[in-house]
Amino acid sequence: MARPLTPFLWTLFSAGGTVAALLYPVHLFLTGLAFPAGWLPAPGYSALHGLATHSLVRLYLFVLVSLPLFHWAHRFRYTLYDGLQLKHLTALIAVLCYGTAFIGSATAGYTLWTMR
Amino acid sequence: MSAGVGYTPYHPRWYRRRVSVWWWMESRSYTGFVLREISSVAVAFFAVVLIALLRALARGPEAYARFAAALASPLMLAASLVAFLFVLFHAVTWFHLAPTAMVVRVRGKRVPDAVILGSNYLAWIVLTAAVAFILLRG
Numbered sequence: 001m002a003r004p005l006t007p008f009l010w011t012l013f014s015a016g017g018t019v020a021a022l023l024y025p026v027h028l029f030l031t032g033l034a035f036p037a038g039w040l041p042a043p044g045y046s047a048l049h050g051l052a053t054h055s056l057v058r059l060y061l062f063v064l065v066s067l068p069l070f071h072w073a074h075r076f077r078y079t080l081y082d083g084l085q086l087k088h089l090t091a092l093i094a095v096l097c098y099g100t101a102f103i104g105s106a107t108a109g110y111t112l113w114t115m116r
Numbered sequence: 117m118s119a120g121v122g123y124t125p126y127h128p129r130w131y132r133r134r135v136s137v138w139w140w141m142e143s144r145s146y147t148g149f150v151l152r153e154i155s156s157v158a159v160a161f162f163a164v165v166l167i168a169l170l171r172a173l174a175r176g177p178e179a180y181a182r183f184a185a186a187l188a189s190p191l192m193l194a195a196s197l198v199a200f201l202f203v204l205f206h207a208v209t210w211f212h213l214a215p216t217a218m219v220v221r222v223r224g225k226r227v228p229d230a231v232i233l234g235s236n237y238l239a240w241i242v243l244t245a246a247v248a249f250i251l252l253r254g
Contacts, residue, residue: 014217020159021210021236024203026244028162030251031169032196036188043251045177051250052173065166068159075156083150084137108167115174 016071
């Protein structure tokens with residue numbers, strides 16, 4: 001990994017950690033638990049679709065998906081190095097982690113951009 | 117180079133204690149560190165759920181109904197519950213780490229940790245209420 005990239009990746013990690021800390025608990029609680037389990041009334045398809053096609057909400061959703069993915073990439077990369085002692089695979093792990101985050105962000109961006 | 121200098125045929129072996137892969141079980145703070153690192157997997161899990169949600173929304177009502185049914189399966193509910201606990205752990209540890217990671221100064225005086233921590237929690241409460249309000253309006 002080229003040296004000048006490190007501060008940039010750390011900034012993504014930090015921003016993603018903040019987004020995940022502030023917004024993931026409520027979204028995960030509602031979308032993953034309260035709505036599917038029927039504890040709270042879930043918004044219907046048209047309501048959600050209407051929300052997601054609003055231009056500001058599109059931007060919000062893109063940030064909500066992509067920054068935390070880069071947060072994951074950064075932490076998971078060091079978990080593999082330190083936790084599993086895979087220091088010799090540095091380059092491969094970095095490419096896989098950040099590559100996955102990039103593909104996920106691109107998928108989210110494309111889906112939001114083309115959603116009608 | 118003087119004649120006295122030469123390479124030894126054998127490279128010296130560094131003294132390195134072998135560290136078990138389970139080193140982080142040795143103390144509570146190590147375990148906390150590794151749990152915090154692992155919480156990122158829960159973050160990625162939910163990011164993937166969100167991507168699937170967006171794709172289902174883009175495809176139409178039938179695809180969305182299938183997605184909603186998949187989320188309600190016992191396996192996904194269990195995964196979401198575990199992920200939720202990890203994400204909560206991430207949020208709390210992240211807020212408590214913030215004052216240490218970033219020292220904020222106002223007019224040359226360091227802002228007390230409690231102020232930064234308090235504003236983090238305040239932002240958390242406000243954003244949580246806003247998201248819940250928008251999604252629960254019905």
